[in-house]
Amino acid sequence: MQLLQVTTLLLMLLLLILLCPEHSASEIECERWADLDFGVFQKEGQIILAGYFPIHSQDVPQELSFESAPGKTRCKGFNLRAFRWSQAMIYFIEEINRNPNLLPNITLGYRLYDHCWLMAQSVRSSLSVVSQSLKRNSTGACSSPPIPLIIGDPSSTLSMGIARLLNLFKVPLVSYFASCACLSDKKKFPYIFRTIPSDAYQASALARLVKHLGWTWIGAMGGDDAYGRTALEIFLAEVTRLGLCTSFRAIIPKVPTQQQIEKFVKIIRDSTARVLVAFTTEEDIQPVIEEMIRQNVTDRQWVGSEAWVTSTLISSGYPNLSGTIGFAIRRADIPGLKKFLQNLQPLAEPYNPSAREFWEMQFQCSFNKDLPLSMGDLEHYNRTCTGQERIEDTDTIYNDVSQLRVTYNLHKAVYAVAHALHSLLMCQKEEGNSDKQKQCPDILKLQPWQVIPYLKKVNFTNEFGDSVYFDEFGNAAGSYDIVNWHKGAEGRPLEIVKIGRFDSYLATEQQLVLYEENIVWHDGSKTVPVSVCSPSCLPGYRKATRKGQPLCCYDCVPCAEGSISNSIDQSECTFCPEDLWSNPQRNSCVEKQIEFLSYTEGFGMALAATAIVGVVATSSVAVIFLRHRDTPLVRANNSELSFLLLLSLTFCFLCALTFLGQPSRWACPLRRTAFGLTFALCLSCLLSKTLVVLMAFRATLPGDNTARWFRPPQQRMGVFLCSALQCAICVAWLTTAPPYPVKNNWLYRDRIILECHLGSVALFCCVLGYIGCLAVFCFILAFLARKLPGNFNEAKFITFSMLIFCAVWIAYIPAYVSSPGKFTVAVEIFAILASSFGVLLCIFAPKCYIIIFMPEKNTKKYLMSQKVR
Incomplete structure (x- = not known):
């Protein structure tokens, strides 16, 4: 179904290009594609920023045929976390508009798109961006896209898909959550910038963390997307380089059946690995966790990637995951955001269909049916909403600002764009006051490709003390917090506690810092759990690999006479020097016995x-x-x-x-x-x-x-x-x-x-x-x-x-x-x-x-x- 939708949209794009050549005749009439803007929340400004958010997590299946055009996309599974991101972007843009030192006399507007984690909807949203305000001008030519860039997409797979479309128009994409290492390929994705570190940092750092904790036998899994597969591939390569082994490696289906999930959990249950490393989103890992709890497979230590290890949806709903550790994006406390989120008005102008859906779902009530609908399927409640209900009286993921990590990355993305536009604006002012032959673009008639050089030069320190810049691959620095899930007070959800950090820009020996005394493991103890295929070989023994099995599965064989091993898990015994010999325990060399025919014997x-x-x-x-x-x-x-x-x-x-x-x-x-x-x-x-x-x-x-x-x-x-x-x-x-x-x-x-x-x-x-x-x-x-x-x-x-x-x-x-x-x-x-x-x-x-x-x-x-x- 998605393939058919994508094909249809691409045909629409080709038609759009044919109808709007660079120098079209005056008789050509350019019109906006009305169905591209369904479910969009927008506010006008002199410069419009587009934002992509997965406010819904799944689509509603519909019957498709070649006899009629596909109906409008409907989605389900309202995502409170993603909705908070969209509201945070509005807050950051309003902050910039109020700031006299940043983009003075320039008002930023926004267009927020809900793509429902669907490739077809992401392409549809991208078509909407590149076709905005297509109308006949004085010469009869079609105007250029008025939106200079897009902030998004949080999904690596969707970012790869829409980037190929945006490349045609040289529209830059500034992502706040797409961490796939594959997006660093500037030949394929020349216009992608990210405020989240590449998974190349995280995957190798997670492998080093596993090595540091002494786990040599692990299970590894990833989501069935570019993020999960690429991160898993890098992680496995690094694990192999460090001499570790994997009991199994598996891919979680995107829309799994119950039979697939049961089979997947059976692999976990039958494995002897006690540590599970997962590179997935919260939507992908949730059914696996539910099935493991149903089958009472709760004796595993989870190690999570940043895509789900700070998910309030998972940590608050599954207390059995206490002890989970993983890498998380750096967090920040953003003052004023909580108040802004709580002041949400579902019927205020400009009208936000997603705000109405959130309100009805949160307070179990319904508004007037004549109001425009959002992309989601709204349920009908018997109680009527007044619009005066208080969000501050609720305790949900939406107004929980204790773990602002992705939101903080979004903050960096919005402000990086603002600083790039500010540099462009300053260039324009300098040109008017000097004789230098500068070709500065007009900020009010901005073309997307004109912003790219300024994005590459972005380098500033934000109000939280962090440097924001993009390297030669458009990536941010590889900085993470290492977090641990602790049991909260009675009746409270799990608490996400920082137990270390990782900084790729430091010297190798200083990059990984871990406070092991603060870690609580899955069984509630302070002792690091053991996950090995074979027990450690004590000094005096060497590892003998079992034929046909991974290197971590071995037998402990005593060292031969004249050789020793003085540490655990030595693969080879070391021969003693010529004048020394091994002691009976084979763990140290002692002086050889001197023999001659003596009077005393x-x-x-x-x-x-x-x-x-x-x-x-x-x-x-x-x-x-x-x-x-x-x-x-x-x-x-x-x-x-x-x-x-x-x-x-x-x-x-x-x-x-x-x-x-x-x-x-x-x-x-x-x-x-x-x-x-x-x-x-x-x-x-x-x-x-x-x-x-x-x-x-x-x-x-x-x-x-x-x-x-x-x-x-x-x-x-x-x-x-x-x-x-x-x-x-x-x-x-x-x-x-x-x-x-x-x-x-x-x-x-x-x-x-x-x-x-x-x-x-x-x-x-x-x-x-x-x-x-x-x-x-x-x-x-x-x-x-x-x-x-x-x-x-x-x-x-x-x-x-x-x-x-x-x-x-x-x-x-x-x-x-x-x-x-x-x-x-x-x-x-x-x-x-x-x-x-x-x-x-x-x-x-x-x-x-x-x-x-x-x-x-x-x-x-x-x-x-x-x-x-």
Whole structure:
């Protein structure tokens, strides 16, 4: 139906343009379209301002056909709030007319249109504006529109529709309530100016408010118009950028059926979101709220846009919405307005049809039926109106001036227009008094496009201390109050309380100010309600997003070892620095455990005790040998080499102790060189012993003088030379690339292994290789001498000792490579102790056994008798 009406009106517009060209012939007769002015309230003046108001909220359906012209539009749903706006515009214009400093000697008039929230009626009103006083002039041409601009429309959708029509005539539109961000597009809407901030400010600010209050899971809805859809789109984009999520996003139909409303509320009821953000008008949100109350869905926290969050219609009619918060247009107390509203006369001149309808509805009475009707359907009451009823005795939205927000924006719009016209008037006066070549328009023959440059330059501070100006997009500054609905006294409606503010022109960190201690939430508490898809992840946990679900729906997963999260809701755990590790709670990094083979731990104590036992055992053998040094057994086994061998074994056992404890700059070189030198000395002694045994039997052959080369001086020289070669290798090692302590961070992530780096691996291999060569050579010689005659053939025992020695160190290699951390050192100590005990037991245990337990065999006769056998 609306589409048909709009089409009809556009056809009328085309006809109007064809009939009134710029230079029409004198015979053309221009007439006013009479049906365009139905329901208009007007007062003449030298300059006429048009105003658009939704005094009615819905149209009355009518049958349409192509057989007859559509009837006059009828509307229903009288809007007290919009009617107050229209009366406020009259008051502001009268104030300006009384002001000698603003537009002196110029009288402003007005034409107020009721468009009933209908696009067709808005276009009809715009046609009325652009076709005013079309009549033949002296040349026969049609005159230009006498109305230079329009104050309105409060609806963003309707503003977009009529702006396209007004663009053809370059008629500026100064809106006081159309906040859609889309109207900032100067290519599409070059002549729209607004005293209300763009929704781009509000939508992003609401997202920041939601973020500030800790709500990450919300439901979002908008009206099915340019205002609701555009604001919702901007809000959702900002919410996503801030890392928040929406449980649902929905559009409220403009004229919903009961089934649609029930389905809509079901979406809200089934959602786990406890916070609802709505970008709608009061007319759109009202049926949703009613159905939610009917279904007892009252446990939701509402966050409203400026279009309804200050609506007295909603706040006074639904006390269950206590706790609602939202952004509101800045308010002001306008002195004198309340008195003006209460002095309304329904039958005064000029006659206002809407005033009559308001009066009859308010006081439940009827006037004379012969009076002209308004656009609304008037009900018939049995009581007759006298016109003397007192508005001050009533308490309605109409005379409630406690929350003048849209009205204050209307005040800014009317005064901005007045200042623009005043600047134009001053330009005209300056031109008459100077020689400057100025082209100032005649204010009494004003064309709409001539006002536009002056509107762009408007910049003044009003009586309430606010700066009024338009930016490059024709918008006002993004300034809002943050309000909260509190329960009033018994029987009183909800109170709208300011709890913060938002100013876009301030620094980012100063834009949003919220007094949380003054907020009362929907459940009456002071605690901020929780609305999250998943509970917050505590420190020590990270968020793991659930597959196929929004980012705000996640599981809390403990941080892995070595990583931490020290705040709530971290998406990733942070790895600790190299020298630190995570504590058991995974919420802080602590110093890594330093690990080395210590004397104080059980395993280290056992190894140290074993080494000490070895030292004691070696010392005991030395004492036994010393006490029995004159016995044949001791003397026959070269007591000097035996004592030197016992001394080297003592050093070998003591060398094992150097591997215990924390590695340091002196401990690392000490343990490696001590190991190399002591074992070289030990094996040198064994090698000399083996050679002595072997040469002793060869010396018994006639004519063999080899034995003279293996006397004690030569033995000492051999031991010295073999040890000196190892000493030279160690000196070269210490002077070029000595061992040094390192922190091993790569073997274990949770602890640091202190160990000794070899320095030069090649020289370390030389040290080990030299010891291995001595051991192998000694083993070969002892093996060759194992079958020589004698009751106590020491070559057998040296063979066994070297067999154990070589077996231990051959097994040491894979064990050393495969042992982690401090166990590498333990394996090395074990090899040192095992090989040392092997030599000690194989070489000296049999001798000590005979010396102590079988002294009868410790005789020269016994030893010699075996030789001749």
